[in-house]
Amino acid sequence: MxxxxxxxxxxxxxxxxxxxxxxxxxxxxxxxxxxxxxxxxxxxxxxxxxxxxxxxxxxxxGLKRYDAIIRLGARSATDDAEGPIVSVSGPLPDETSVRTALSAFIGTFDQLPPAFSARKLGGRTAHRAARAGDPIDVPARAVTVHALNLLTYMQDTEGVDVRVDLRCGAGTYVRALARDLGERLGCGGYLSGLRRTEAxxxxxxxxxxxxxxxxxxxxxxxxxx
CATH class of the missing domain: 3.30.2350.10 (Pseudouridine synthase)
Incomplete structure (x- = not known):
């Protein structure tokens, strides 16, 4: 075969x-x-x-496309639902604020990979070093986001779930994008669900x-x- x-x-x-x-x-x-x-x-x-x-x-x-769910109002050590989740106090963003923040990620920019990733530095893998309690500082690298559209916005008493349609170039960490969106909005964020729809x-x-x-x-x- x-x-x-x-x-x-x-x-x-x-x-x-x-x-x-x-x-x-x-x-x-x-x-x-x-x-x-x-x-x-x-x-x-x-x-x-x-x-x-x-x-x-x-x-x-090549180009990749994702259907992603981002949880706003909390942070994760791994930038996804696998890590310890810590709630963030403060106001939650409304839908307009989320749309505005998403638009800031369109284009080419430097992205810092998650601490728990497969990136290597000096022969050490980031996720293994992080689990050993000795994280390494992996440098940021340029990534390209071609489109980032809000599909749904749902707020509950503890946070906000936003579902987005993402088209991006190779090397883009969707977990890091979720983290950075939360930081831009001042409420924290992590990736709670991801489905790749094209690659x-x-x-x-x-x-x-x-x-x-x-x-x-x-x-x-x-x-x-």
């Missing part, structure tokens, strides 16, 4: 877990992925099989689920593909 599998990764497993699954189902060792998705994220994960792994850099570097020209409406791949493998259709 060779080519690109447009996989709809579910919430829970890592991107590498999905690679291991394809290796098991196809009997092929030469498999990789283009663009990591965190365990809490779902959606398009391009899986490269066989000779297609040579195009990993080209596919990873490497592949869209989520044509993606295949792990369950479908398991069924194809059971019928003997993957090893001969």
């Amino acid at each position: 060779l080519g690109v599998v447009n996989l709809d990764k579910p919430v829970g497993p890592t991107s590498h877990d999905m690679v291991d699954m394809l290796r098991r189902l196809t009997g092929t060792r030469r498999i990789g992925h283009a663009g990591t998705l965190d365990p809490l994220a779902s959606g398009v994960l391009p899986i490269l099989v066989g000779a297609a792994t040579r195009f990993s850099a080209e596919l990873t570097g 490497a020209g592949l869209t989520v409406d044509t993606a295949v689920t792990p369950q479908r791949l398991e069924a194809l493998a059971a019928d003997g259709l993957l090893r001969n593909a």
